[in-house]
Amino acid sequence: MAKVIAIANQKGGVGKTTTAVNLGACLGTLGKKVLLIDIDPQGNASSGLGFNRMEVERCIYDVIINGLPLKSVIQETRVENLHLVPATIQLAGAEIELVAAISREMKLKKALSPEKENYDYVIIDSPPSLGLLTINALTAADSLIIPIQCEYYALEGLGQLMNTIQLVQKHLNPRLQLEGVLLTMFDARTNLSIQVVDEVKSFFKNKVFRTIIPRNVRLSEAPSHGLPVIMYDPKCRGSEVYFELAKEVIENG
Ligand code: ADP
Ligand code: MG
DSSP: OOEEEEEOOSSSSSSHHHHHHHHHHHHHHTTOOEEEEEOOTTOHHHHHTTOOTTTOOSOHHHHHTTOOOGGGGOEEOSSTTEEEEOOOGGGGGHHHHGGGSTTTTSHHHHHHGGGGGGOSEEEEEOOSSSSHHHHHHHHHOSEEEEEEESSTTTTTTHHHHHHHHHHHHHHTOTTOEEEEEEEESBOTTOHHHHHHHHHHHHHHGGGBOSOOOBOOHHHHHGGGGTOOHHHHOTTSHHHHHHHHHHHHHHHHO
């Protein structure tokens, strides 16, 4: 049975999609069967794996709103063992359409349930908000990874995120656990980066991944080639650290 991991933080640009794509690709390359679900209307995880949003015919919207089986929208990717459920801009409407739906927070969880036996890991890339799409991700998940960018205002908004997680645990998904906080875009040359690492570690203690993701230009270039970094430049630092992260996730059990 798959472990379902949501990647969430309502801040944009903190490395959610980069982590979803590259963690997924590394887990796949390490022999795990992985399903990556893109539930961000921006569809960056989909385009980062070479799926052009204009060419995607059916996406997660059809599953969440129209009740299509998840299986019917799963696509193979160029990465071994990595399958994708793509998102398109059509999904932007779902946030509002879900409001009036019955068991609106459970749509993804229900759709995912028959597929869980086919994978070792399901990774969900969430949008930069705490709306119903992110709530669906947290409700479907066994655990979550919170990426935090080593920048100014890194900790801003975390209180709100933790509140949302507690509400989900209380009312929708008592099993939800924190897989780990992931420090991203670390720059060893700046005191600020070092300061953020210290602050995050003193707050989240042993819930911070040992692996810290540095700023790496290859990581930012790879998506425009529609490839995870391990296929774009297997030897770069970005590839190494996402492999380290994948091994840590496997260790966590
Ligand atoms: P989010 O999904 O949280 O909005 P992204 O993963 O899309 O964040 O990252 C935001 C931007 O930063 C993207 O352009 C991405 O390519 C870039 N980026 C992410 N992680 C790194 C990194 N470790 N080093 C350099 N650039 C990065
Ligand atoms: Mg994103």
